[in-house]
Amino acid sequence: MIAALHRTPSVTIPTTLALGLLASWLAGTPIGILAPFGALFLHARGYLLQSLWAGLLVAFAAAIVAALLYPGAVRETALSIAALVLVAACIGALIARDPTGHSNPAGPARRQAPGHPGAFGAVPGEAADSAIHPDDRPAIAQAAAYAFWTGVPQVMSYRLRQPDGSYCWTELRAEPGYGVSVDVDAMVSRPGDRWTVAESLGETAQAVAAAKVIESLHGKAWAFDAMGKFTYVTPAAQIAIDMALEDLNRRLDEREFIDGGEVGWMRGVHPDDVDGAASTLRHCLKTGEPWNIEYRMLRATGQYVWHRISARPTRDGEGRITGWFGTSIDIDVYKKTEAALRGREQQLELLIDTVPAMIWSMTADGHPAYLNKRIMEVTGATLDTVTAADGSLSLKKMIHPNFLDLAEKTFAKSVTTGTPYNIKYLQHRADGTYRWTETRAEALRDETGKVLRWYGVSVDIHDLITTQTELNFRKQELTRLVDLVPSHIWRLTPSGEPNFYNRRFIDFLGLDEAGLETPATEQYAAALKAAIHPEDADRLWAELKHCLLSGQPFAMRYRLRRHDGVYRWMDGRAEPLRDEDGSIIQWYGLSHDIDDQLRVEEALRESERSLRQLVETLPALIYCAAPNGEPIYRSEKLREFLGFGLGDKDEDGRTRLTGTLEAIIHPDDLPDVREKYGRSLATGSSYAMKHRLRRADGEYRWVETRTAAMRNVEGEIVQWNGICFEIEDQVRAQEALTLAQERLARAAQAASLAELSASIAHEVNQPLAAVVANSHACQRWLTSDPPNLERAQKTVERIIRDANSAADVVGRVRALFRQTAQARNPCQLDTILHEARDLMTEEATRRRMRIEVDVEAGLPPLELDQIQIQQVLVNLIRNGMEAMEPSQRRVLRIQSRRVRDLVRTEVRDTGQGLGAPEKVFEPFFSTKPNGMGMGLAISRTIIETHGGRLWAENNQDDGATFIFTLPVEATADHDR
Amino acid sequence: MIVDDTIVFIVDDDEALREALGELLAANGVRSVPFKSAGDYIDASKPDLPACLLLDVELPDINGLELQRQIAQGDHPPIVFITGHGDIPSSVRAIKHGAVDFLTKPFSDTALLEAIHSAIVQDRETRAKRAELALLRQRYDELSPREREVLPLVVSGLLNKQAAAELGIREVTLQIHRRNVMQKMAASSLADLVRIAERLEIPIQHSRRMGGT
Structure with a gap:
């Protein structure tokens, strides 16, 4: 485009002029005029330029003159015009300054910064009209355009006009990016440069002719004879290396070149290359093989430049080599480019190899193509190990068997469809372990979308995966823990809104699972509000508010409604979590269901209270003692009874037990109590005893004490519990x-x-x-x-x-009477006697009489009716007592003796005696005012039915004696 | 001494004795009705005649003495106790509570008949007195309220003048009332009226002496 612009100055000038005038008019200053001036200077040449300069000079002079002559506004205008003209002249001077107008030979090689494409257009473009040979201009412009648009390096040769008007070949090489540049100064031909041609071409005429053909084609050519002696070298080449034919062929030692001697041209070869080049040439000269060699040549500028030298022999009719011709192509730029490319590639390879990633590539059909160094180091794989026999990818040695199938499928799918793939798998490592690896691959496509190559990268994500797994595991553990802990766990925001409930809490409240999709906070808050017992709500919110404001831990008991509508007591606690600044981030809370516990506690308390009350109010005296008998508790009634408490009788040197016993037990009962209580304590057996207990007022009261051991599950005695009934009244x-x-x-x-x-x-x-x-x-x-x-x-x-x-x-x-005889049993008469005596004792006491019983020891048991004999005795005793009523001496004496086979019993009184001892036994005989008169008669009947006799005798002194006998061996008289 | 308009109630648990007593009384021309227990006697409807209750002390349901105590409140025939084995306290108690006699078995027919006779006489007198008193009460009930006021004052021995003053009426009026009272109560004289008032247990309200003050 720029080139096009340069080719049409007639359009440019009027356009810039119009734009300048427009700008000047719009801006209100004549600055815009400068633009068309610039354009004019850009295109003006020769006469036009001179007249432009003259016009400017005239304008400047006129403006100065006007400024001098006319004062005021005119002067100012004139001065500004003069300034403008001056500026325009300056611009003109800058633009019109011909690059070739200076002595700098590198003028046209205004080397732009490498990689600046604009330079390609500007350099030749600028020089096009003035310095470049008109024949070269189109080619240069085209090359520049091509270089600019494609970025492909161009080597351009063109003829540059010298200050003296002659043209000199100049080469410009430039390529984007690589920054390779070749100094071409040495190749610029100058008049007076020395170059020669051999005086005699000899046999090489044919070769020289061929060289000249090549020269016309390639610019540089040469020819030498079969011995390697130059006969022709393109003058430009001689100039470039600053060696004429004489210099090239000069023998430097005795031997011919072909015999290993050195010649002049070898001085121009880089020392590193000279031996190789020389030996190759010698070999070719001898064998006639075409010559192809690359080496560095020293140029006149003192620089070594890579050249590719090719030579072919010319032969005569017999096939003998007559000479050699060849060309030397400057391949310096290619060599350098190649070196740069290689360096870059090495760098890239180094980059790829050192990047901590495993990089690889595959062909479009999925055959492994490249593995970077790292992947090989890490996995121990090489291209061979991952390539199957048919060249396709084999992952067997790369991937854990568990993932192989997945990987192969994914890979096959990607290769087939061309979609990128990304898999995570366990990768086999050089040390035999497997590690988590993530592999991504994408296809590189051409402009038609066809896959050219697959590029992939594998990243070790083992630590990430394991950490993530670990984290997930921990998180799960934590979640499970939080959900399974048999408590309600919750979290509040610093403002008190719940934002987390654990599973149990949610279940407890019966929150809808599906409903949790909605903002949890609102639902939690609503559920909590609804669940709190109305009686506890005010208290709870107040406490919570207080805690939220003060940051103090929250602890409270309250009732919470379960999903089934039952209110349960909860023990709720919460503590704030603070950040480093001490401000609260969250509140973490825990609540236990303590309903059962509370109920149990309540029941226990109630039970204990009622038990204590029971013990305290029982109309019994209750006490407890330690396993060693030391009193440890006394019920209120007992304290009241005794008039002192547990420790009131404590004294030094004596146990409480001893002190207590001595203080409260009747002295007569004390030894007994001590002995029995001591035995109980020693053996663990229960204890029960009746004794007298000293009451607070000093009176001894009969009590019955029972004590039993309370044992634990192991059977050890933990306590003695005792109860003491007051049995005074009962005893009475x-x-x-x-x-x-x-x-x-x-x-x-x-x-x-x-x-x-x-x-x-x-x-x-x-x-x-x-x-x-x-x-x-x-x-x-x-x-x-x-x-x-x-x-x-x-x-x-x-x-x-x-x-x-x-x-x-x-x-x-x-x-x-007869019937009763059948109820006879062997009886001890003394027992019956004592019983009868006991029966009558009270009556005797009342009558102030005494009954003495004297029974012979060892009386045999008698067959008799105990009741009847007792009746007889009672009758006789009463008779006797009644008889003694008026007497002074009132002793009734009962005596029982064995007399042969009889037992003789006497009841002797001290009464009046009997008037008629036999008459008293008659029925209805009575000496008593209200007597029936039957007693003695019946008594006699009874004794007689027992086979004995009953009679009465008056005593010698006073009173009477009733005597009855009973046979030892009863022979009841049934006939009577 | 055959008396047709009298009756003897025999209460004894021993059937033989009941028969024997009934026979003995029948032989002496005395009607009798036997009962084997106190309960039977209480429940039975008895003719309204001068009567005597021949009561055994030992009875199967309640003791004879207890039955005496129970019926003591109402009008009942005089009791003659009979017992198998009488003791002094029982007999004393029975006589104290108005028994006519206390006979111990076995007893002679004369003792029994005498006791029964005296009991019937006593009952007859009691019945006559009861009838007379009933007549007097009937008469008294026929008096007007004013006359009932006048009666005690008159029988107290107050002069007509005093009695009139006491009631705040004129002496003439009082005399009319007094004549009416005498008439209605069938009293032949003031002394008769005083006796009637005594029988009716009308209290003497004012003595003449008190009235004079």
Whole structure:
């Protein structure tokens, strides 16, 4: 485009002029005018340029003159115009300054910074009109454009006009990016440069002719004879290396070149290359093989430049080599480019090899193409190991068997479809381990989209994966822990909004799982608000608010409604988590369900309270003692009873037990209590005893104490528990009861004879009364007028009947006594005697009498009716006592002795004695005012039925003695 | 001494004795009704005649003495106790509580008949007195309220003048009332009226002496 611009100056000038005028007019200053001036200077040449300079000079002069002549506004305008003209002249001078107008030979090689494409357009473009040979211009412009647009390096040769007007060949080499430049100064031909041609071409004429052909084609050519002696070298080349033919062929030692001698041209070869070049040339000269060699040539500028030298022999008709011709191509730029490229490639390879990533590439059809050094080091794989026999990729040695299938599938799919792939797998490592690796691959495509190559990178993500796995595991563990902990765990924001509940809490509240999709905070807050017991709500919010404001830990008990509607007691606690500044980030809370515990506690408290109350209020005296017997507790009643507490009787040198026992137990009972209590403590057996206990007022009261050991599960005694009943009243009542019972028994036994006789009397009297009444009636019927015989007869029949009935009664009474004989058992008479005595003791005491019993030891047991004999005794005792009533001496003496086969018992009183000792045994005989007179008669009957005898005797001194005998071997007389 | 308009109630648990007693009384022309227990006697409807209750002390349900105590409140025939084996305290107690006699079995017919006779006489007198008193009460009930006021004052021995002043009426009026009272109560004289008032247990409210003050 720029080239195009340069080719059309006629368009440029008017355009810039118009734009300049427009700009000047718009800006209100004549600065814009400078632009068309610039354009004019750019294109003006020769005469036009000179007239432009002259015009400017005239304008400047006129403006100065005007400024001098006219003062005021005109002067100012004139001065500004003069300044403008001056500026325009300066611009013109800058633009019009011809690059070739200076002596700098490198003028046209205004080397731009490498990689600046604009330079390619500007350099030749600028020089195009003035310095470049018109024939070269189009080619240069085209090359420049091509270089600019494609970035492909160009080597351009063109003829540059010299200040003297002649043209000189100049080469410009430039390529983007690589910064390789070749100094071409040495190749610029100058007049007077020395170059020669051999005086005689000899046999090489043909070769020279060929060289000249080549010269016309390639610019540089030469020819030498079969011995290697130059006959022709392109003058430009001679100039460039500053060696004429003489210099080239000069023999430097005795030998010919072909014999190993050195010649002049070898001085121009780089020392490193000279031997190689020389030997190759010698070899070719001898064999006639074409010559192709690259070496560095020393140029006139003193620089070595790479050249590629090619030579072919010319032969005569017989095939003998007549000469050689060849060309020398300057390949310096290629060599250098190649070196630079190689360096770059090495750098790249180094880069790829040193990048801490495993990089590889594959062909479009998936065959391994490249592995970077790292991948080989790390995995131990080489191209060979990853390449299957058919050239395709084999991952067997690279990938853990578990992932092989997946990897191969993924890979195959990517190769088929061309999509990038990314897999994570366990990669086999050189040391035999497997490590997590992530591999990504993408296809490089050409402009048609066809896959050219696959490039992949594998990154070791083992640590990442393991860390992540570990983290995931820990997170899961933590989550599980948080969810499984049998407590409610929650979290609050610093403002008190709940933002986390653990699983248990959610379950407890019965929060909807699906509902949790909505903002959890709101739902949590709502659920919590709804679940708190209304009675606790105010308290709880107040406390929470206080804690949130103050940052103090939260701890409270409250009721929370479970999903089933039941309120449960909770023990909630929360503590803030703070950052380094001490400001609160979160509140972490925990709440336990303590409902059951509370209930149990409550029940326990209640039970303990009621038990204590029970113990304290029981109308019993309760105490507890340590396993060693030391008192440790006394119930209130006991404290009240004793009038002192647990430790009140403590004294030095004595145990509390000793002190207590001495203080409270009746001295008479103390030894017994000590002994029994001591035995219980020693053996662990229960203890029960009745003794007297000292009451607070000093009175001793009868108590019954029972103590038992309380044992733990191992069976060890942990405590003694005791209870103490006050049995004073009971003892008294018992005494009274016993007394009453004894009296009753006594009365019953004593009364039995009297009652028996009364009963007999009644039984007999009844029919007798009827007999009497009937007799009177009969008499009445008979004595009436006229006598009522019929009624009298009937009455007599009744009389007979009733009289028989009376006789039956008597018979029944006798049968009664006979029957009792069957109930006889062997009895100890002394026992019966003592019992009878006991029965009558109270009566004796009341009558202020004494009963003495004297029984011979070793009396044999007797067959007798215990009750009947006892009745006899009671009867005799009472008789005796009644007899003694008026006496002074009141001793009733009972004596029992064995006399042969009889036991003789005497009841001796000290009474009045008997008037008629035998008469007292007659029925209904009584000396007493209300006596029935039956007792002794019955007694005699009883004794006689036992086969004994009963009689009475008056004593020598005073009173009487009733004596009865009983046979040792009972022979009951049933016939009587 | 055959008396047709009298009756003897026999209460004894012994059937033989009941029969014998009934026979003996029948032979002597005395009607009798036997009962085998106190309960039977209480429950039975008895003729309204001068009567005697022949009561055994030992009875199967309640003791004869207990029955005496129970019926003591109402009008009942005089009691003659009979017993198989009488003791002094029982007999004393029975007589104290108004028993006519206390006979111990076996007893002679004369003792029995005498006791029954005296009991019937006593009952007859009691019945007559009861009838007379009932008549007097009936008469007294026929008095007007004013006359009932006048009666105690008159029988107290107050003069007409004093009695009138006491009631705040004129002496003439009082005399009319007094005549009416005498008439209605069938009193032949003031002394008769005083006796009637005594029987009716009308209290004497004012003595003449008190009235004079």
